[in-house]
Amino acid sequence: MDSDPIKGIVEGIVLLPGENNLTIDAGYYQNLTLGNHVWLDLNNNGIKNPGEPGLENVVVNLYEDRNNDNIADSLPIASTSTDFNGLYGFGGLVPGNYIVGVVTPAGYSLVNINGGDPDNNINNDNSGINLLGTGEVRSYAISLSSGNEPVLAVDGDGTNGNLTLDFGFKPVASLGNFVW
Numbered sequence: 001m002d003s004d005p006i007k008g009i010v011e012g013i014v015l016l017p018g019e020n021n022l023t024i025d026a027g028y029y030q031n032l033t034l035g036n037h038v039w040l041d042l043n044n045n046g047i048k049n050p051g052e053p054g055l056e057n058v059v060v061n062l063y064e065d066r067n068n069d070n071i072a073d074s075l076p077i078a079s080t081s082t083d084f085n086g087l088y089g090f091g092g093l094v095p096g097n098y099i100v101g102v103v104t105p106a107g108y109s110l111v112n113i114n115g116g117d118p119d120n121n122i123n124n125d126n127s128g129i130n131l132l133g134t135g136e137v138r139s140y141a142i143s144l145s146s147g148n149e150p151v152l153a154v155d156g157d158g159t160n161g162n163l164t165l166d167f168g169f170k171p172v173a174s175l176g177n178f179v180w
Contacts, residue, residue: 032144033161034062035089038082038102041126041168046113048124048166054086055169059103062090065141068097072138076101089163095145100165101138102128108169110137118142118165121149126168139165 010024038058039048061079063072082088090098100118104110115127118139128137142165149162157163 031091031160032093032095032146032149033089033091033157033163034093034098034100034142034144034165035060036087036163037124037166038086038088039166039168040108041111041170044111044113044170046111046115046126046168048168054082054084055105055108056082056084056086058082058086058088058105060088061101061103061136063099063101063138065097065099068141068143070099070140072099072101093144097141097143099138099141100127100167101136102167103136105169107172109172111168111170113168115139115167118162121162121164123164124166127165128167137167139167 010026013021013024015021037048038055038060040053040055041048042052043049059079059081061076063076064074065071066073078090080088080090110128110130111126113126115125115129118127119142127139129140131138142162144162147159149157149159
């Protein structure tokens with residue numbers, strides 16, 4: 001009941017004719033994926049509507065949340081950037097609870113619709129909550145488990161990935177002049 005292979009190989013086993021060794025074990029798990037979209041929410045409704053573009057080169061961080069209290073346990077365990085369509089992804093994950101953080105792009109702020117529970121598996125809705133003063137927008141914790149993630153029709157991948165964790169941003173503007 002232990003995992004014997006080292007880097008996928010068990011060496012040094014010698015069996016004599018008729019001998020059996022039933023003590024060599026190997027465990028495995030399925031790699032999980034998490035990700036999706038950072039976009040410009042042109043109408044500030046918290047939903048990615050057709051024609052709303054993705055935001056490119058936005059830094060996205062992944063955190064563990066082992067006790068599922070919606071607080072990152074430590075520094076990011078992985079980081080990536082969005083592609084030209086605003087897509088991001090993390091692969092090779094084990095079952096557990098994760099928080100995704102998006103570094104707020106210069107000239108933008110989070111949409112006015114704060115995100116809800118990312119375990120709702122609703123695609124194209126804002127999952128971000130505003131963390132004032134940190135420069136990063138984070139999701140609540142999302143729980144990943146093998147075979148229990150949204151089906152292909154929901155997010156475009158299989159049940160070992162969740163591609164519904166989206167973040168909507170709006171451009172900031174300013175107005176003013178001079179008081180005398």
